[in-house]
Amino acid sequence: MPESEKRSGYEPISCDFYDVLEEMTVRKKHCRIAYVDRTGTPREMRGIPNDLYSKKGAEFLKFEDGRVVRLDRILAVNDEPVSPARRSATAA
Numbered sequence: 001m002p003e004s005e006k007r008s009g010y011e012p013i014s015c016d017f018y019d020v021l022e023e024m025t026v027r028k029k030h031c032r033i034a035y036v037d038r039t040g041t042p043r044e045m046r047g048i049p050n051d052l053y054s055k056k057g058a059e060f061l062k063f064e065d066g067r068v069v070r071l072d073r074i075l076a077v078n079d080e081p082v083s084p085a086r087r088s089a090t091a092a
Helices: 003-008 015-027
Strands: 031-036 042-047 049-055 058-063 068-070 074-077
Touching (some): 015 074
Antiparallel strands (some): 031 042, 031 074, 049 058
16 A cells, blocks of 8 residues: 555545446536545535546545545445445455
8 A cells, every 4th residue: 555545544446436436527427426524424415527536645536616525435326325345445
């Protein structure tokens, strides 16, 4: 694990889950993302994703309006729960 990931506490997501997010971003599909914020509070975002990027050892999904969610905090996409195996690259 890169040192930057250790410092950020980021848990890499699976390639399959990243592909789902990437397809939504490329196709500009309106989506609903359920996630937990930094404090562990459940939240929801709705909108059109327009970027996936990495920063300081973590990966993020950015929406057209500028809101951002860290990928390892996503719990569900369009009401489809993200299984632990799909959420984490290390769960397999």
